[in-house]
Amino acid sequence: MPSIDQFRSEPIVETIGGDRTMVLNMGPQHPSTHGVLRLLLEIDGETIVRIKPDIGFLHTGIEKTCEAKFYQQVIPMTDRIDYLCPMTNNLAYVLAVEKLLGLEIPPRAMWVRLMLNELTRINSHLVWLGTHAMDIGAMTVFLYCFREREEILKMFEMVSGQRMMTSYFRVGGLSMDLPLGFLDYIKNFVSYFPDRIEQYSDLLTNNPIWLGRTKGVALITKEDALELMLSGPTARGSGVDWDLRRDMPYSGYDQLEFKVPVETAGDVYARYQVRMAELRESISMVKQAIANLPDGPVKAEAPKVVLPDREKMKTQMESLIHHFKIVTEGFTVPEGEVYQGVESPRGEMGYYVVSDGTAKPYRVHMRSPSFANLNAIGVMCEHNLLADVVAAIGSIDIVLGDVDR
């Protein structure tokens, strides 16, 4: 067995060739890196020769922490991975645990999950659009986007009491039913939001500066996208026709009608078009979910897993015992392992949960889309201009909490 040193390649600073190139450090506090991403750029004049991301500044060991917590205590950890789409992460995790338990959830809970999941996608895409446009120099879009995002965060606060770290989904359903007046609020939102998408589009789609900064920039081919494990809108901008919501449906997506926007150009503009089209599709999915939303319970009939209603817990001895047991000892999950992938706004968010039959997960692994999509940065930027790095990072829509976990 060769020693470990054989695997190490030389650090970038020592291998730069001759006196033509220089190494430029970008980040970790650079405003356009969307968090704490550090990039080492080897440049020859204005052209990038090599680019290496340096990550790990936000690593908090969430996967290790999960192993020391009960299954239900992991849910708040999943919010904190990707702070722009907390519901998507909650959903992927609870679906994985429900699959391990063999638990069926009531239809109302499923539709509410789906509806909020699509709102989360809109929320995340609005932050992406605003910050991406601001990075390239279009300041106005940011203010427009955050106006609507505020409405979505208000809705999250209505259902869960929290604007960002919602933790609203539970293993076996939801933490509580939707509040009174919520449906009216969301119906009002979906009625005016399509016009707002046109407002953003008017500011950018035919804007000559925007076109100049995005068309033909940071190209990536379909073959490279598959080879580099890209997913989500980043891959769909390069012609990879794959969306987990349509192709491997979960949580009721098979009962919806929607299109999966795909562009073949593979540049920043193509990824912009895909995400703008996804905004329109998402709003139509929210409408369908509202129309399909049935009445009924929001928690599964599984007293050993799902916390009882407050009323029952106060009046029935058996419910009190179950409540006490779940809170103090957690619930046990049969031995096994599952991988649950969901389509997050960034791509395939996968939870690989291994159970050894106790009340704590043996291993929780998060396959985060940003971590894989960061692979693209090399192909997108090398042999291109330094100024386009910012456009490239914006177009793959990374969240550094998601990369580092």
Add this chain to the structure above:
Amino acid sequence: MSIQPAITDLELLKERPAVACLLSALPEAFLSAKFDRDELTVWIEPIHLINALNLLRTSTSTRFTVLADLTALDWFPSEPRYEVVYSLLSHERRERIRIKVKVNGADPYIESVTGVWAGASPFEREVFDLFGVRFQGHPDLRRILMPDDWEGYPLRKDYPVEGYR
């Protein structure tokens, strides 16, 4: 929906495309298989890993062209201690498969799959960083999430959750 018992009997699984493909073209690589909760897991002989993955990737009956995920498990204190887990995905057939290889605890190393999927590079670095499993032939095997001078491998089961004090 209740849980069906896991199927490990090879007679019941040999019809599945991935198992059939491995058994016919590369029987020496195949160790065992399990079908549990609608997910197929196949254990592969470590020395044949690259050939098996290449076969599953190119064979017309399987077409697992996408590597969805790469991670590892630590089964401390049993031996072989580690399992490296590859989640493959077939876009054409809309199917997933989990490939596992067992790696011993004394000198954990396995062939790198960066030659098959270049995108596996950061995933292998992550496993090296957090489990200490080395990937032979990886172009740039350094720590990725932890600081470069960190001692120990945090996701190993004998590493305390609060870290060493």
